Amino acid sequence: MTTTQWEPMLTLPVREDRDHIQGPATAPVTLVEYGDYECPYCGQAYPIVKAVQEQLGDGLRFVFRNFPISTSHPHAEQAAEAAEAAAAQGSFWEMHDRLYENQRRLGTEDLHLYADVLGLAVDVFEKELAEHVHADRVHEDFISGVRSGVNGTPTFFINGARHDDSYEFETLLAAIQQAAG
Amino acid sequence: MSDPNDAGPLPAGAPAPDFALASSLGGTLGPSGLRGHPVILAFYPADWSPVCTDQLGLYQAVLPEFEKFGATLLGISVDSVWSHEAFAKDRNLQFPLLADFEPKGEVSRAYGVYDTEEGESERALFVLDPAGVISWSYLSPSEVNPGADGILRALEELDGKDVAS
Numbered sequence: 193m194t195t196t197q198w199e200p201m202l203t204l205p206v207r208e209d210r211d212h213i214q215g216p217a218t219a220p221v222t223l224v225e226y227g228d229y230e231c232p233y234c235g236q237a238y239p240i241v242k243a244v245q246e247q248l249g250d251g252l253r254f255v256f257r258n259f260p261i262s263t264s265h266p267h268a269e270q271a272a273e274a275a276e277a278a279a280a281q282g283s284f285w286e287m288h289d290r291l292y293e294n295q296r297r298l299g300t301e302d303l304h305l306y307a308d309v310l311g312l313a314v315d316v317f318e319k320e321l322a323e324h325v326h327a328d329r330v331h332e333d334f335i336s337g338v339r340s341g342v343n344g345t346p347t348f349f350i351n352g353a354r355h356d357d358s359y360e361f362e363t364l365l366a367a368i369q370q371a372a373g
Numbered sequence: 374m375s376d377p378n379d380a381g382p383l384p385a386g387a388p389a390p391d392f393a394l395a396s397s398l399g400g401t402l403g404p405s406g407l408r409g410h411p412v413i414l415a416f417y418p419a420d421w422s423p424v425c426t427d428q429l430g431l432y433q434a435v436l437p438e439f440e441k442f443g444a445t446l447l448g449i450s451v452d453s454v455w456s457h458e459a460f461a462k463d464r465n466l467q468f469p470l471l472a473d474f475e476p477k478g479e480v481s482r483a484y485g486v487y488d489t490e491e492g493e494s495e496r497a498l499f500v501l502d503p504a505g506v507i508s509w510s511y512l513s514p515s516e517v518n519p520g521a522d523g524i525l526r527a528l529e530e531l532d533g534k535d536v537a538s
Contacts, residue, residue, distance in 0.1 A: 262434060263430040263434055264426075338431075341520050
């Protein structure tokens with residue numbers, strides 16, 4: 193059988209000046225998640241990633257990239273742009289967390305409310321959302337995921353290699369610890 | 374009679390068997406009507422099944438990237454055109470889904486990707502070059518969504534050849 197196979201690897205390297213990052217650059221392991229704010233599986237993974245981060249502390253660098261699948265999740269694209277708009281005001285992770293904690297409330301008014309609660313400049317936030325200022329960034333994330341072999345959400349990469357096993361706490365933690373050597 | 378499925382999916386370099394199958398968008402479609410541009414054939418087991426839904430939803434999202442290469446994407450399963458229409462509408466799929474329905478699985482068999490036990494197409498991808506020759510094929514385990522990276526790489530390779538020639 194002549195089929196060509198590639199090992200799915202992260203094609204867009206993590207960059208400190210580009211990516212949304214928690215944890216030190218010197219951490220032995222970098223975990224990258226491609227996620228969709230409206231995807232229920234990403235919602236399940238959200239507290240697991242938090243627990244893994246808590247367990248590993250400075251031993252882990254965590255990166256989140258957008259992978260909204262709009263055909264399935266009508267609010268996902270705008271939610272991703274909202275997180276980027278919050279990032280422009282220095283509050284990416286606060287918005288990221290709020291979105292995952294309110295996955296069923298991702299309408300435009302909800303997003304405006306979260307911006308307000310987080311103390312963002314709401315007029316700027318609303319304008320950027322309305323004008324899709326951050327759509328290119330979201331798309332860049334999305335395409336980098338497609339090219340890296342993201343086939344659904346969430347997809348994780350551990351030190352650049354796609355993690356094809358489950359993202360249950362024990363499994364994910366063990367895979368990360370193995371990569372740490 | 375030898376069963377072409379024993380040999381697995383048709384390999385790169387093989388001419389793509391022609392066909393004309395009913396489309397979810399109306400009319401019939403097949404490779405000979407799409408010469409001059411790359412064609413992506415995505416065989417999948419069944420409308421409505423979870424992995425297929427995710428895979429085709431992803432392809433809908435990636436469709437603009439395929440179109441940058443001038444490529445046409447065709448989904449193919451043994452479901453009827455009526456099922457395809459309802460499925461495409463429900464999942465907002467805007468590319469054609471073709472019905473390999475009568476005789477059941479004939480086209481899937483011709484490409485070596487018919488699962489005779491399940492009575493469904495296997496989950497397989499083909500990229501055809503503008504002349505209708507298979508330039509890349511890939512058989513995925515039925516339960517695994519193969520993603521779109523392989524397709525994009527194959528289209529990129531074709532594009533490179535076009536530039537070189």
